[in-house]
Amino acid sequence: MAGDWLGSIVSINCGDTLGMYQGRVSAVDQLSQTISLTQPFHNGVKCLVPEVTFRAGDIVELKILELPVDSRRQTNNQFPENTTGMTTDYINGTAKQRPIETSNAQNIPRRSDARSNDTVGTSPQPCSKSYVDRHSEGVNQPKNFRRRHNSWSSSSRYPNQVTPKKSGPKNGQMKARDDECFGEDLEEIPDTDFDFEGNLALFDKAAVFEEIDTHERKSGGGTGSVPKSRGTPSDRAPTYRHDENILESEPIVYRRIIVPQPGGKEFCTDSGLVVPSISYVLHKKLLSVAEKHGLSVEKRLEMAGICASQMALTLLGGPNRLNPKNVHQRPTVAFLCGPHIKGAQGISCGRHLANHDVDIILFLPNFMKMLEPVTNELNLFCQTEGKQVSNVKDLPDCPVDLVINCLDCHENAFLRDQPWYRAAVEWANQNRAPVLNIDPPVTDQGQGIHAKWSLELGLPLALGEQAGRVYLCDIGIPQKVFREVGITYHSPFGCKFVIPLHSMLE
Template identity: 55%
Template sequence: MSMMAADWLGSVVTINCGLTLGVYQGEVSSVDGASQTISLRQPYHNGVRCPVPEVTFSAMDIKELKFLDIQNTATKPRSGQGITTKPSLVSAGRNGQSNRTTHSHATTNMFHSSTAPISIPLRGSSNSTGVMIPSQKRNCVRNGGAGGSVRSKDDECFGDRTNKDLDTDFDFEGNLALFDKAAIFSQIDGSSGHKALHHSAPAEQKPQSYRHDENILEGKPVKYKQITVPQHGGKYYCTDSGLVVPTIPYKLHKRLLEAAERCGLSPERRLEMIGVCSSQMALSLLGGPNRLSPKNSHQRPTVVLLCGPHTQGAQGISCGRHLANHEVEVILFLPSFFKMEDSVTSEARLYSRTSGLQVANVRELPVSPVDLVINCLNSHENPLLREQSWYQSAADWANRNRAPVLSIDPPISEQPQTVESKWILSLGLPLPLAENESRLYLCDIGIPKLVYSEVGISYYSPFGCKFVIPLHPV
């Protein structure tokens, strides 16, 4: 070993090996000029004490070498000086990898944090307790004074006690299993958890907890059976909010409409209300704003209306007029009859002013499936219409078309549905319809509350903020 290499022994140096290997600090224990290696004893790697007593580096792995302190103060070289015979030890090659660094023992847990200050104890110096050096700065603390406190703080952060668990991975799953989330939340929601959080409040004064969508103002208990009828239809339904809606027989339903007409709710006004609500439901079934928008005019939905010469048919024609006004392609099937109700004639006249089509023969209806079929073929007053040929041909076309069917105000019948409906829309209060797989909806037709009381019905509106609501069997 040359004389200059011997001067390095005992010096404290910082060796930067790049991002892959990181930064090492320690006391020079040996320098081999022939093999171009340098060894450090008691090394620190990225601010953490290495678990091995000595580390050896090859010149090819060293990016930068800095002297923090030299044992022989008479010949103290500057950073990057003192190596004249082998300059490759100071300026290492760029292609060096981790396999070029020889460790005396296998090292683990490589931390790539080079910003923490490092305190390295120096041997052979009586007035220095340690060296505080950030990896990005060259300032050295060599004197006494505050060195003792700095040494104690550094020992707490980077002492040997932190090295014993470096080879053990933290067991996240095992630690998480120790936390019983359900038990903790039940304790918080229960009286025991409340007492633990509020020692001064007695258990009987524990405030009620509310969800984010609940009203925090205290009110009267909700009465879910708020609609009572003098003649029950035999079935009960409930709304999404839990309100019970009973069915009524058709005779009571007819008396209710007659009472509403005497109070000023004429059939024309009732038809308009039904047309608006049923068309709004149909627009939602067709896709709403996702399907009906100015940017999507090339995919306009097609709806076929099957209507008879009666009040239910007039209701369907009113629905079709509103659908046509909302840029829906509507095709109205209304056969030519010798006698039709005045409401059907007036609604058909209004419909003829829209862009909708009207056909009188089933053969003129589309062969390919349409988006929606609205069934208004049946009549409450004349159930014999289902035996006529035009009715049967229209029902057969609807069942063959494979399009979903919405039936508006179908009558009570013990026979199975002629047209298989996916949705049924009842008016005011539901009728006791036959058991089927159809989804029942209820439409608000604008009957005042006092009109219900005139026919003996104690009424509370189940509609809330809507005009069409779903009903679920109880």
């Protein structure tokens, strides 16, 4: 009788300690009360040993999953179709038979009906099902068939299975697992690449958009709705950069400074704003009205010195030249100043540059009597490490980094006839260093210093070609002061205090 169960596929529950085992019955010993399974699976994982033997005392429940072929035929002949399957429970060494607990009474499933039972919902335990599927598929499928185990069903069947670590070269078992994991054969991948350009050429984008627009016009003609504009790229809304304003604003007015007495020349800023030049008479009146409202000469000198020093620091190299790691290459700047307000502006600029670790050489001729602003600025400059000389021979023979010219004055044109003035001009032209003019006059400078840059205050004068490139600095004149002298003024400086000006003829 025990031999009838040989070859059956059974599931043995050995409790929480030993777990679940599945396998094919290879031997049943009634005397020693043992049963042996070949090709066993423990908790859904194939055992390393080919055969496992169980004692009756260790078995809590035994379920027959599949009978051998001969026993199944005999069972089908002896029992009717609706007979409920039996299971054997081993409790304390005593074998008892009871019906299998299922929702509907059915026969023991055949090997060919294993998958149909899954669909109906009467499949056995997950661990038992895994063994039946693996065994039946391995028997019935051809040799070159390969299952894919990267789906949910594969990962959920074996929760306790751990992927072995790869150490050393792959053996046959590892290669088989890789083949199962990574899917189909490489021979099935097509050799030719997909032709994206050819496929895209088949799509007529303009024709499709035209058809859509036609359909929308026909469908929305009676409703008064405006169809969406798709069309060609030229008909679309313009694109904007990250620094452009996308909000619609009022039209830009580029001529926002209007003067009653034009100076005969116009400039424009980098943003396109028009800055007209003014005559020296209007410029002098503007400074006089500003001084009456509180913008004293000392404040104007300080603002002019700061703006000129900022421009000079930029011309000298800025942070690339003036940094703690480059102290051995401190720039040298020579100032040529006269005994007037223009010279005081240069002395103020030299003081600020000296405070920024720039070597300053200040040339100022000796006069018995000088203006009070010049004396005050000179006293402040003497508190710095700058060097003051009164003779042109004391100026350096080697080229300096920058020459700042403040020799000329609007009123005192007779200074050009002085020997010290001619000597200073000759030294500047022979030094071959770039020259920056601060508030130069409009008078003809054919015999003067050839400058590369010129810095104007407030509003520019109509300077000649010898003045070089013109810059404009803000010295803090209020807008109502411009209005009082008849100038319609809107600041062109934006976020800066010194801006370049371009001639409108360029």
